[in-house]
Amino acid sequence: MKWMKFVGVALKSIAKNRLRSLLTMLGIIIGVGSVICLISLGKGSQADIQRQVDSMGTNLLIIRSGSASRRGVHGGAGTQDSLSMADARAMDKNLASVAGVSPVISVQAQVIAGAANWNTRIQGVSPGYPLIRNLELSRGTFFAGRDLKVKSKVAVLGKTVADELFSGQDPLGTRIRIRNVPFKVIGVLRAKGQTAMGTDQDDVILIPSTTALYRLSDGKTVRTIMASARSPEAMEQAMAEIRALLRIRHRLRAEERDDFRIRSQTEITSMATRITGTLTLLLSAIAGVSLLVGGIGIMNIMLVSVTERTREIGIRMAVGARGRDILTQFLIEAMILSLLGGGLGIVLGLGIAFGLGRIMGTSVVVDPGIILTAVLFSAGVGIFFGFYPARKAAAMSPINALKYE
Amino acid sequence: MKIIELKDVSKTFVLGDSPVKALDRVTMTICQGEFVAVMGTSGSGKSTLMNVLGCLDRADTGEYLLEGINVSRMDRDQLAHVRNRRIGFVFQGFNLLPRTSALENVELPLLYSPLGLGRESRQRAVEALTTVGLAQRLDHEPSQLSGGQQQRVAIARALVNQPAIILADEPTGNLDSATTLEVITLFQRLNQRGITIVLVTHESEMARFANRIIELADGRIIKDRGVGDAFGEESSP
Numbered sequence: 001m002k003w004m005k006f007v008g009v010a011l012k013s014i015a016k017n018r019l020r021s022l023l024t025m026l027g028i029i030i031g032v033g034s035v036i037c038l039i040s041l042g043k044g045s046q047a048d049i050q051r052q053v054d055s056m057g058t059n060l061l062i063i064r065s066g067s068a069s070r071r072g073v074h075g076g077a078g079t080q081d082s083l084s085m086a087d088a089r090a091m092d093k094n095l096a097s098v099a100g101v102s103p104v105i106s107v108q109a110q111v112i113a114g115a116a117n118w119n120t121r122i123q124g125v126s127p128g129y130p131l132i133r134n135l136e137l138s139r140g141t142f143f144a145g146r147d148l149k150v151k152s153k154v155a156v157l158g159k160t161v162a163d164e165l166f167s168g169q170d171p172l173g174t175r176i177r178i179r180n181v182p183f184k185v186i187g188v189l190r191a192k193g194q195t196a197m198g199t200d201q202d203d204v205i206l207i208p209s210t211t212a213l214y215r216l217s218d219g220k221t222v223r224t225i226m227a228s229a230r231s232p233e234a235m236e237q238a239m240a241e242i243r244a245l246l247r248i249r250h251r252l253r254a255e256e257r258d259d260f261r262i263r264s265q266t267e268i269t270s271m272a273t274r275i276t277g278t279l280t281l282l283l284s285a286i287a288g289v290s291l292l293v294g295g296i297g298i299m300n301i302m303l304v305s306v307t308e309r310t311r312e313i314g315i316r317m318a319v320g321a322r323g324r325d326i327l328t329q330f331l332i333e334a335m336i337l338s339l340l341g342g343g344l345g346i347v348l349g350l351g352i353a354f355g356l357g358r359i360m361g362t363s364v365v366v367d368p369g370i371i372l373t374a375v376l377f378s379a380g381v382g383i384f385f386g387f388y389p390a391r392k393a394a395a396m397s398p399i400n401a402l403k404y405e
Numbered sequence: 406m407k408i409i410e411l412k413d414v415s416k417t418f419v420l421g422d423s424p425v426k427a428l429d430r431v432t433m434t435i436c437q438g439e440f441v442a443v444m445g446t447s448g449s450g451k452s453t454l455m456n457v458l459g460c461l462d463r464a465d466t467g468e469y470l471l472e473g474i475n476v477s478r479m480d481r482d483q484l485a486h487v488r489n490r491r492i493g494f495v496f497q498g499f500n501l502l503p504r505t506s507a508l509e510n511v512e513l514p515l516l517y518s519p520l521g522l523g524r525e526s527r528q529r530a531v532e533a534l535t536t537v538g539l540a541q542r543l544d545h546e547p548s549q550l551s552g553g554q555q556q557r558v559a560i561a562r563a564l565v566n567q568p569a570i571i572l573a574d575e576p577t578g579n580l581d582s583a584t585t586l587e588v589i590t591l592f593q594r595l596n597q598r599g600i601t602i603v604l605v606t607h608e609s610e611m612a613r614f615a616n617r618i619i620e621l622a623d624g625r626i627i628k629d630r631g632v633g634d635a636f637g638e639e640s641s642p
């Protein structure tokens with residue numbers, strides 16, 4: 001290969017102009033590094049939020065009773081007692097697009113186990129609930145349909161509750177008292193962590209919905225029913241079917257408004273996506289600015305050295321270099337700098353991203369497309385501004401290049 | 406044997422709207438083995454002439470035959486080849502690559518010849534530097550050399566491809582009188598080896614070493630005489 005001999009020349013030239021080479025590379029390193037770092041972190045937290053939304057459940061639909069309005073004054077959602085256990089049972093039995101249904105009767109209560117006590121959220125749910133919410137048991141069993149029928153006083157503890165009340169001891173089979181009603185612990189949930197909003201999802205006790213309704217609540221108010229559609233595609237259909245069923249069951253006339261609200265996980269997801277999208281956009285903008293700053297840095301260094309380089313090119317041409325010899329050398333030089341700078345930028349960017357990710361507890365998602373774009377951009381700037389003056393100089397007569405000021 | 410032939414060579418520079426005739430229909434012949442000194446007042450066109458002879462610049466009109474080959478019709482790559490193989494050029498300002506050792510500077514023309522860089526090119530660069538008396542300064546960079554030494558490196562670089570001609574534009578212009586003498590005797594030695602030498606100088610002291618003096622004024626040759634003719638006689642029209 002004829003151009004091979006210019007690799008050595010280019011390397012020597014880089015070594016001889018150490019400061020210039022370093023500053024050029026620094027521009028590329030800053031540009032590439034910051035883009036990779038910011039975007040990887042942005043995408044990482046986007047993935048985190050998405051994962052948390054996903055962990056809410058599978059194809060989750062949340063039905064809440066509507067707002068009561070008395071003489072024109074509206075209460076909040078759930079203030080109207082429009083939903084019932086029967087609604088939940090009907091949805092479970094009749095709707096093809098729905099995979100599971102569970103009423104959720106929530107009560108805040110003080111719980112006592114031996115000498116320990118803890119205030120937590122008690123949720124009365126049906127056996128389908130773990131499937132709907134993607135819950136898994138780390139120990140024991142979940143209650144079954146029979147427990148609902150006989151209003152068994154059994155409880156499944158969230159990880160936090162189990163830790164607080166039993167601090168490492170095995171809670172299975174022991175008795176706890178919720179509002180002075182004794183319950184037998186039959187299971188412990190696997191930890192789920194915090195929600196995106198910072199709520200501890202493990203600070204909960206699950207008991208049969210009927211038990212909750214009749215032992216801890218007023219025996220009739222069901223504010224929330226959760227359901228899960230058969231598939232992501234069935235979400236729309238499930239919503240429509242639930243709405244139709246509830247309207248019939250609630251005997252609503254055509255002109256009457258729904259006395260309930262259905263929210264889907266898709267809605268929540270799209271909201272989260274919007275938020276994280278804004279975040280990523282912001283980070284991308286910052287990254288873009290750093291890329292630009294890096295690019296301007298490269299450009300400056302290259303342009304400042306034009307005089308020196310033009311004279312060097314004049315000398316080389318005077319002793320017999322052809323235009324294409326000059327171009328080959330300078331192109332190789334620019335490419336070596338870009339590759340080195342790009343490589344270092346990638347290493348540095350990823351290093352900082354993973355370091356910050358560890359400190360902040362966010363994931364890091366590496367996007368090869370972004371890396372490629374950043375490297376190509378910086379390399380492009382480096383090659384253009386390294387190569388363009390060389391091209392101009394190589395087109396001059398040797399004497400003009402030598403006299404260049 | 407004719408080595409350089411110029412026929413009606415002209416070159417005009419246009420600065421603003423006032424054209425300067427740096428070379429005005431110059432016709433001359435230089436034979437192999439000659440040692441020619443080019444003289445003339447400042448601005449008389451000496452550098453312009455040397456640049457054209459050295460294929461560093463092109464004439465506007467006229468013909469330039471180098472070793473019988475018409476150089477005026479060559480393209481850029483062919484001119485680069487001529488500069489590389491046929492001509493060694495020595496500048497007033499040395500024009501060495503900075504931060505580059507004497508050896509590498511002398512090797513530079515070989516990089517652009519089929520030989521390339523390697524053991525042989527190094528060998529030849531060492532020989533050339535030995536010829537100019539700098540065998541002890543191979544690894545010195547220009548900034549570590551005196552002006553005279555730098556100019557000798559530049560002469561070694563001009564020598565390294567064994568050209569038939571060495572052109573030098575005021576090679577001693579930046580040197581003191583002692584080093585000037587060193588450099589000029591070096592040229593004389595090279596001339597005795599059969600290399601044709603054309604050099605520009607302001608000093609008639611130096612011109613004495615030449616065997617022919619060409620004097621320019623306003624881009625024309627006004628005097629052309631052999632040193633043997635003694636000062637004052639004219640031999641061209």
Ligand SMILES: Nc1ncnc2c1ncn2[C@@H]1O[C@H](COP(=O)(O)OP(=O)(O)OP(=O)(O)O)[C@@H](O)[C@H]1O
Nearest residue numbers: 418419420425427446447448449450451452453454
């Ligand atoms: N690149 C250029 N652009 C415009 N005019 C030029 C250029 N080069 C030379 N000239 C003009 O051409 C004329 C001849 O210049 P040249 O450099 O050949 O003179 P010289 O004999 O070498 O002078 P000196 O002894 O000062 O070096 C001068 O008038 C100069 O101003």
Ligand SMILES: [Mg+2]
Nearest residue numbers: 451452453574
């Ligand atoms: Mg001059």
